[in-house]
Amino acid sequence: MANSHLKRSPIARAALLSEHRGVLATGVAAVLLVALAAGAYALHGTAGRGAPSALTLLLGATLGIVFERGRFCYFCILRDGIERRNSGPLYAILMALAVSTVGYALVLGVFLPNPFSGRLPAQAHIGPVSWALALGGFVFGLGMALSGACVSGHLYRLGEGSTRAPFALLGATVGLGLGLLSWNPLYSLTIADAPVLWLPAWLGYGGATLAQLALIGGLALLLLRGVPELPARPALRLTPATLRDALLRQRWHPLATGAVVGAIGVIAYLRIEPLGVTSQLGSLARTALDGTGLAPERLNGLDTLAGCATAVVTTITDNGLLIGGLVLGSLAAALAAGRFQPERPTWRGSLTALTGGVMQGWGALIALGCTVGTLLSGIASFAVSGWVFAATMLVGVWLGIRLQLPTWGE
């Protein structure tokens, strides 16, 4: 980036300085990555942790790098599509869904060979389909518009030095706590009796894969109109320098980003548990409430439903390692790309982030997950609940943009 400015002498010194900073930042990024690897190695040898914890930390870090490099932020992607009529970045989400659909089909065929047995595959995020889920998705979408990103978006932006992200994540923890307080009435009212709809139970794995890929492919076809004209590209020889620029400096292509996100989702399900980013925050909220006597002592059905479950915990769960790795991975990627740019916090920005975070937290608890746990891991496992969440979240985001909620915090 700085290279083109080098010839102009007034800027040359500043450019040189930023180059020095860049080297320093890349050094810090390298140290971070080594520290993450060392952390994984140490976890592997720790009693009660072992390989799953080590792998979780590494997957989290990889996810952080991919999210940052590909700017895999559901809200920004949707906003580009809705406000600027640019559907290009949306292909990252579609690609992630397509790849994880195929990958999950392969894994599910092993985990639960007979999809017609009346059982559901272990751990898969397949939730009850009720109006509470729809409401949760809608409120979550509004919260995204108000706070400028979803929970996973805020997590990776924390690594970019975002000063709104801490408020949004704090808000999300509070919101998850509010969700716990409203869980029991909603469970009795609708969630307990809601059907748990799983496509392979009707269509088999082949049919469900075909149906879902057709739907994703159809959406991809519809959105082609909104893909901007691609710039003419000169022929390029791959050298270490161009490779470095492609990996560390430029935004990754949406299709590459989506494919890696989808693959990580499949690996996580195969080896650990479906991806989700709200479980540790929800557990924090539940543990905090547990001491106060405010929380209901018994959360009916919550612990038996698959999804981003909460628990009373006193330690860092594997989910905590995942989101910790995500933030650190994103920080390393941002440092190497020169995108670690903390901005001065503003009252408006902080308050809207906090409020939007609270809305997302509440929605995520009621919907048993967020854009990662319920949307990505849900749709990947052929859950109708994943699609319902996606649709209602989209309505919330759309309405939020129409109401100009994103500008409140800017």
Add this chain to the structure above:
Amino acid sequence: MKSMVSPHRLGALAVLIITAALVLAGCSAAQQPAAQQPAAQQPAAQQQPAASGPTLGARGFDKAVVSTEWLAENLNNPNVRIVEVSVVPGLYEKGHIPGAVNFVWHTDFVDTVSRDIVSPERFQELVRAAGISNDSTVVLYGDNNNWFAAWGAWVFLQYGANDVRLLDGSRAKWEAESRELAIVPPTPAAGTFTVAQRGNLRVKLPDVLQVVEGQQTKDLIDIRSPDEFSGKIFAPEGFPELAIRAGHIPGAVNIPWKQALNEDGTFKSVDELRALYAEKGIDGSTPVITYCRIGERASHTWFVLSQILGYDVALYDGSWTEWGNTVGVPIANPSGTVWGER
């Protein structure tokens, strides 16, 4: 944007990947149901023999317990069938001992409607689908120190299986030794197992009441923690199934289940086990009843006493959640803890 691949090539690649995946998914979906059908076609156990049924042969450590080494050497032995009974979701799916079939405790070993063990019809169906016959050597293992695997062994023996063993050290030892795990479930040819009821391995509340009232002479072992036994607490933290009274069945002795195990989760030697129980007056000269809170941990002690030491033992699976909640039965509550008292 220099790293972009042309859209055409990507499209072609996507089609290729998707096609390949569909073919693979189709194959894995097509393979599986075969194992389940033959069992379903067979009529379930028609004859329900008299309560006592076939007696248990002499057991002993070598016939009741297998080591991880033995199992590793017998993975391909056609007469050995391996059954995993774990309760942590996804544990079996993400890696099991090669050839092991999965039995789900909550639905495969218990009746989900009445509080009872699985019905003989359903059991026979499941066991045949698992490739098990009456002459098979059935090796069970699972998480939680084999608690649920021991329950499984108890059910297998009640329904007439002859050679039922537990993996010493449970799943944890197999994993700790970094032994081979598989993720693809086996598709065994259907077995021919026929249920024959063996009736003296289980007792119900009226039987235990007779012991308490002195009409029968039997030793009662409460295998819960000392604090549950004394009535200091109703149940350990995290266990939702409760009784509204604390304490134990009058006359029971307290020998926590875990005392039968070494530090590494393997069973203590026969001599050590015999001494452990003899110290509390359990020497096999009197028939024994074991119980716990919901019955699963007591099946572990039941296995030790009946299968390893060869004592005459029955499991009271109603356990404290039934006894402590039942109207009009006596309890012993040394701590005097009263439900709801402030």
